[in-house]
Amino acid sequence: MTNEELKSYIETNYASLLTHNEAGKYDLLFIVDAANLVSVCEKLRDDSELLFDYFCNLGGIDTTEKFEAVYNIASTKKKIRLDIKVILPHENPAVDSVQTVWPAANWYEREMWELYGIHINNHDNLTRFLLHDEWDEGYPMRKDWDAPDFIRFPDL
Amino acid sequence: MIAIAITAALSDILSSIGLSGALLSVITYTILAAATFGLLAVLALILVWWERKVAGHMQQRFGPMRNGWHGWYQTLMDGLKLLQKEDVRVETRDKVVFFWAPVMCFIAAFAAYIVIPFGDGLIVADLNIGVLYIMAITSFTVISLLMAGWGSNNKYALLGGMRSAAQVVSYEVPMVASILVVVLYAGSLSTVDIVNSQSGNFLNWNIFRFPFGPLAFITYIIAATAEANRTPFDLAEAEQELVAGFNVEYSGMKFAMFFLAEFINLFTVSAIATILFLGGWHGFAFIPSFIWFFGKTFAVVFLLMLFRWTYPRLRVDQLMEFAWKFLVPLTFLNIIIAAVFKHFGWYWEL
Amino acid sequence: MTDLRTEEFEINMGPHHPSTHGVCRLLLTMDGEKVVKVVPYIGYLHRAIEKICENRTYAMCIPILDRFEYVTAMSCNYVFSLAAERLAGIEVPERAEYLRVIMLELNRIASHLIFFGTTAMDIGALTPFLYALREREYIMDLFEMTCGQRLTYNYIRVGGVSKDIPEKFIPQCRETIATITDKVEEYKRLLNGNPIWKVRTIGIGKLDAELALAYGVSGPILRASGVDYDLRRDDPYSIYDRFDYKIPVYQNGDVFDRYMVRLDEIQESCKIVAQALDGIEEGPIRAKVSPNFKPAAGETYTRIENSRGEMGVYLVSDGTKKPFRVKARGGSYPHLQLLPEVATNCLIADLVAIFASFDVILPEVDR
Numbered sequence: 001m002t003n004e005e006l007k008s009y010i011e012t013n014y015a016s017l018l019t020h021n022e023a024g025k026y027d028l029l030f031i032v033d034a035a036n037l038v039s040v041c042e043k044l045r046d047d048s049e050l051l052f053d054y055f056c057n058l059g060g061i062d063t064t065e066k067f068e069a070v071y072n073i074a075s076t077k078k079k080i081r082l083d084i085k086v087i088l089p090h091e092n093p094a095v096d097s098v099q100t101v102w103p104a105a106n107w108y109e110r111e112m113w114e115l116y117g118i119h120i121n122n123h124d125n126l127t128r129f130l131l132h133d134e135w136d137e138g139y140p141m142r143k144d145w146d147a148p149d150f151i152r153f154p155d156l
Numbered sequence: 157m158i159a160i161a162i163t164a165a166l167s168d169i170l171s172s173i174g175l176s177g178a179l180l181s182v183i184t185y186t187i188l189a190a191a192t193f194g195l196l197a198v199l200a201l202i203l204v205w206w207e208r209k210v211a212g213h214m215q216q217r218f219g220p221m222r223n224g225w226h227g228w229y230q231t232l233m234d235g236l237k238l239l240q241k242e243d244v245r246v247e248t249r250d251k252v253v254f255f256w257a258p259v260m261c262f263i264a265a266f267a268a269y270i271v272i273p274f275g276d277g278l279i280v281a282d283l284n285i286g287v288l289y290i291m292a293i294t295s296f297t298v299i300s301l302l303m304a305g306w307g308s309n310n311k312y313a314l315l316g317g318m319r320s321a322a323q324v325v326s327y328e329v330p331m332v333a334s335i336l337v338v339v340l341y342a343g344s345l346s347t348v349d350i351v352n353s354q355s356g357n358f359l360n361w362n363i364f365r366f367p368f369g370p371l372a373f374i375t376y377i378i379a380a381t382a383e384a385n386r387t388p389f390d391l392a393e394a395e396q397e398l399v400a401g402f403n404v405e406y407s408g409m410k411f412a413m414f415f416l417a418e419f420i421n422l423f424t425v426s427a428i429a430t431i432l433f434l435g436g437w438h439g440f441a442f443i444p445s446f447i448w449f450f451g452k453t454f455a456v457v458f459l460l461m462l463f464r465w466t467y468p469r470l471r472v473d474q475l476m477e478f479a480w481k482f483l484v485p486l487t488f489l490n491i492i493i494a495a496v497f498k499h500f501g502w503y504w505e506l
Numbered sequence: 507m508t509d510l511r512t513e514e515f516e517i518n519m520g521p522h523h524p525s526t527h528g529v530c531r532l533l534l535t536m537d538g539e540k541v542v543k544v545v546p547y548i549g550y551l552h553r554a555i556e557k558i559c560e561n562r563t564y565a566m567c568i569p570i571l572d573r574f575e576y577v578t579a580m581s582c583n584y585v586f587s588l589a590a591e592r593l594a595g596i597e598v599p600e601r602a603e604y605l606r607v608i609m610l611e612l613n614r615i616a617s618h619l620i621f622f623g624t625t626a627m628d629i630g631a632l633t634p635f636l637y638a639l640r641e642r643e644y645i646m647d648l649f650e651m652t653c654g655q656r657l658t659y660n661y662i663r664v665g666g667v668s669k670d671i672p673e674k675f676i677p678q679c680r681e682t683i684a685t686i687t688d689k690v691e692e693y694k695r696l697l698n699g700n701p702i703w704k705v706r707t708i709g710i711g712k713l714d715a716e717l718a719l720a721y722g723v724s725g726p727i728l729r730a731s732g733v734d735y736d737l738r739r740d741d742p743y744s745i746y747d748r749f750d751y752k753i754p755v756y757q758n759g760d761v762f763d764r765y766m767v768r769l770d771e772i773q774e775s776c777k778i779v780a781q782a783l784d785g786i787e788e789g790p791i792r793a794k795v796s797p798n799f800k801p802a803a804g805e806t807y808t809r810i811e812n813s814r815g816e817m818g819v820y821l822v823s824d825g826t827k828k829p830f831r832v833k834a835r836g837g838s839y840p841h842l843q844l845l846p847e848v849a850t851n852c853l854i855a856d857l858v859a860i861f862a863s864f865d866v867i868l869p870e871v872d873r
Contacts, residue, residue: 025804026592055722057807059820059833070820072807072835076719076735083807104722107843130549130872141557153561153828215636311517315539315854387630388702396525396628397858468702469630471855472539 001049001080003028009049010082014040021085029070029083034095037086041101044073044082051075052082055102058109060116062143067093067118073102094119115141188280192269196420201231203419203457210461241408246309249405253307257300258406258413264296265417268424271347275437275446279348286347287339290428291332294383297421298324301385301392301402304414308405316401319472320392323382326479327389331379333487337372337494338362338432351436361435368494373433375487380425381460382475385418388467389475396469426456514542521550525628525858528868530842532857539853544846551872559832564590564664565797567829571819572658574834575870577620580613581812583662586832588743589808589821590664594801601789602666603745608679608782609649609661610744610810611775615686616645617813618768618775621865622693625765628862629706634696641689644682651675664799666792676783683776690772707762711848711860714759721847722840725815726767727864731759737811749781761863768813768865798827805831814838814865836870 001009007028010018017040018030032040044052056072067088074081086095097120099105107129109120114128117139128135138145205220205228212219220227245254271286273279283289298321305317341362342350354360363373382389393401403414430436430452437445470478520531529550535543555574559567564586571586572579584606591598598606623638646656652671653661661668697703713723718731728735736753738746754770756763803825809818815837822831841864849857 023804024806025802026806026808029805053719054724056809056816057818057820057833057835059831061822061831070805070807072809072818072820074741076733076740079740081741081807083805102722103720104840104843107839128549129547130552132549140554211632215633216640217636311515311536319539387632390630391855394630394855396630397855399523465633467631468626468697468700468706469855470702471706471853473853474705 001078006080006082014043018084024083027081027083029085032084032086034086034088038096038098038101040084041071041098045101049078050080051077053077055104058105058112060112060118060141062116062141064143066090067116069095069112069118071098088118092119093117094121096121097123099123115139117142185280192280193266196266196269197416199423200416200419201235203423204231204415207419207461210458211465214465235412238408238412243410244405244407246405248309250307250309253303257304257307258410260303261297261300261417262413264293264300265420265424267293272424272427273348273351273431273436273449275444275449278446282346282348284344284346287335287345287350287432290424291328291335294421294424295324295328297417304402304406308402310405312398313402313404316392316398316404320385320402322472323385323389323391323475326476327379327382330375330479330483330487331383333484333491334372334376334379335432336491337368340491340494340498341365347431351431351438354435355438361433363433368490368497369433371490372487372494373429375483375490376429376433377459378483380429381463382479384421384425384460386422386460387464388470390469391472391475394469422457422460423453426453426460429456512537525861527624527861527866530866530868530871534854534857536854541849541852541854541857544849544857546842546845548842548868548871551868553873555873556832556834559829561828563798563827564801564829567832568663569658569660571834572660573869574873575812575814575817575836575867576657577867578613578617578813579658580609580662581810581817583659584610585808585810585817585819586821587662587664588810589806589819590801592806592808593804593821593823594664594799596665596793596795598666598793599790601787602791604782604786605667605671605791606662607744607746608779608786609652611779611782612645612648612679614813615772615775616642618772621768621813622765625859625862626697628858629703631697631703634693637689637693641686644685648675648679648682651678663792665795666790670791679779679783683779687773687776690769694769704762706859707765708760709758710761710856711852711863712758712760713844713848717844717847718759721844723815723844724840725811725813725837726771727764727815727841729754730756730763730767732757737809737816741809743810748785749778751778761859764863800825800827809835812837814867814870815841834873836873838864838866838868838870842866842871
């Protein structure tokens with residue numbers, strides 16, 4: 001299945017759930033509503049045409065106005081790839097855990113919670129692990145994070 | 157013979173200055189013990205150096221090269237370094253046990269040499285229960301390892317100590333069973349008698365002599381490797397699992413005592429193999445007997461070193477299974493068959 | 507007789523332990539020799555690579571990402587360059603593609619050699635480690651000859667590679683891969699028939715395909731579990747479609763199969779390098795790219811097949827000189843996450859073997 005076929009397949013079958021976004025270069029990027037995330041992921045995994053059985057990566061993005069969580073998923077059987085993005089408000093961001101769909105998401109979600117402060121609902125073990133246990137200096141990957149010894153590289 | 161001559165000369169001198177009886181034998185044996193101790197200390201240094209050379213050459217490198225010709229006094233320098241090191245003592249240790257464990261290990265390793273004949277007549281004391289004595293005294297090593305494991309108050313050390321206890325106790329059985337075959341044919345527990353029973357042609361050596369001699373030798377070597385805590389049975393100090401096992405908390409001279417004791421043990425098991433299976437000091441007449449003894453023993457040591465740098469390590473349950481399900485039945489069967497052969501006289505005496 | 511009272515105890519394996527391959531801490535709950543529970547703790551090597559990259563230009567990110575997975579630093583260089591090229595739409599010259607493939611495959615071989623050595627060492631055979639490093643040294647020599655570095659190369663740049671290979675590289679490289687192909691056979695002879703090696707590896711740490719996929723396992727571990735999935739073929743990048751090579755797949759998913767997959771991969775990589783050396787032609791080695799180039803706004807998740815599984819970079823550009831977001835994904839991260847599932851209720855010696863067979867490298871996990 002090529003990217004165009006995948007795009008048209010998703011646009012016909014998931015029209016109400018996923019909206020295509022032009023920001024995705026080379027790969028397909030779809031936006032999903034935070035409320036539908038887990039159900040959409042389950043459908044994508046179980047759809048016999050797609051079989052997204054493989055969770056590659058989850059990354060948070062701080063766009064300073066919004067938070068975004070990007071799920072990079074792939075299918076080992078159909079050899080296709082897809083990015084789905086959830087856009088979250090900057091105040092009290094929270095997203096549902098997808099570890100019921102892909103257990104691999106567990107640590108990625110933990111990491112996103114730890115570094116971006118995006119709360120994960122229904123996560124089984126939301127504890128610090130990259131930063132040290134007594135960390136109380138906020139969420140370091142946020143764009144507005146600052147610390148006395150953090151020197152921004154000058155604009156060239 | 158040299159020892160006997162020296163002893164005789166010594167007692168002559170001592171009695172001429174008016175000493176006799178108990179005091180005389182105390183002084184004589186003290187001097188003999190000191191001589192043996194000195195010999196073994198040098199031997200341990202040589203063995204450590206040799207092990208490093210063997211390992212190096214097996215691994216496509218040279219091993220120690222800097223101190224002297226091919227690094228011959230490297231171990232001496234290492235010993236000096238260990239002497240100068242701080243003796244780190246963990247606060248939570250069991251003080252008495254922690255202190256005595258390396259001492260005990262050291263003593264147990266050296267005490268076995270009372271009955272080991274280095275050559276014709278080169279023996280401290282020819283006990284009539286020699287082999288039994290060796291088995292008993294080398295078993296003390298396991299107590300010292302257990303003490304080290306317990307006294308360190310460290311979980312890795314404790315696991316190492318427990319492993320070594322289980323392992324040494326298990327492998328003691330096939331080891332004794334292999335030795336029993338030899339004792340059965342020699343008809344004596346004295347090490348000198350056993351060696352003398354193998355005199356003459358090399359076909360008289362126990363390894364060639366009986367139909368089941370080779371098997372007994374192989375089972376003995378396997379059990380001895382385990383007894384000396386060497387790969388593939390070095391579970392007590394498996395550094396990839398237990399960091400260093402029982403000696404993880406030891407440093408400086410205490411560590412050096414464990415380390416030297418390990419090499420003395422290696423030499424002990426090889427010396428026993430020489431005495432029991434390879435004809436002890438016997439060889440061609442024109443070469444001195446102690447050279448034959450050391451040559452054969454070093455050959456066995458070399459074999460054990462080759463094992464160490466070739467094989468992976470067994471897992472603890474596989475180790476136990478191997479001992480109890482394979483080695484013990486095999487050695488017992490060997491004893492029974494050897495006894496039957498002995499009873500009917502189906503063996504040669506040249 | 508009443509039963510003896512026994513107690514489970516906790517033991518800290520790491521952060522500095524010989525067989526955790528770095529600074530990983532495993533909190534083990536033990537019942538004697540048996541591991542009842544494993545909890546991995548990471549973060550001892552967290553260097554905030556992602557945050558640092560947001561603060562640098564694209565060209566400056568590459569040496570930072572060298573430290574992301576330093577055993578295969580070429581892959582780190584490559585995956586970031588590839589992502590930046592995809593965002594900026596840069597075409598890479600033919601010769602550069604060949605050089606990249608040669609370097610990536612040589613680095614894969616070097617990494618698998620390290621795996622072979624350390625796994626054998628963790629299972630107790632100390633000698634193969636030295637043999638593996640001896641062969642790795644030849645590859646290090648080739649890298650040193652090309653880019654002057656032995657560990658963190660900074661060789662593959664956006665738009666091409668930094669330097670052309672010296673004249674003697676090709677004959678020496680041919681010699682090296684011929685040696686390594688032979689030596690791998692020697693390794694197999696050294697260990698595969700050894701009964702102790704067999705009982706220590708066969709049937710240990712079984713991982714079935716379903717669990718592996720659920721946990722995002724990739725690379726040789728996934729292929730050892732019977733899933734035929736290799737990004738070089740299934741999500742093509744660079745010029746891998748021009749070469750003829752097999753993808754070794756084993757079915758049992760135990761320690762032995764993971765080891766065999768990697769040994770076979772060394773030989774397949776040697777084939778790729780040989781073909782690339784045959785196919786390479788003269789030409790430019792770098793596209794014209796300004797050091798302060800600005801890719802168009804957009805985002806991409808780029809992934810390649812590294813020796814430890816899928817290595818990916820999620821790169822977001824906002825149209826400025828600096829990347830807006832760099833999310834590096836290493837293969838070891840999900841593998842370490844999976845460890846409790848595989849290693850629970852095994853003996854501590856098996857835990858060490860399983861950990862070694864996962865070939866986890868901690869800088870990749872902690873970033």
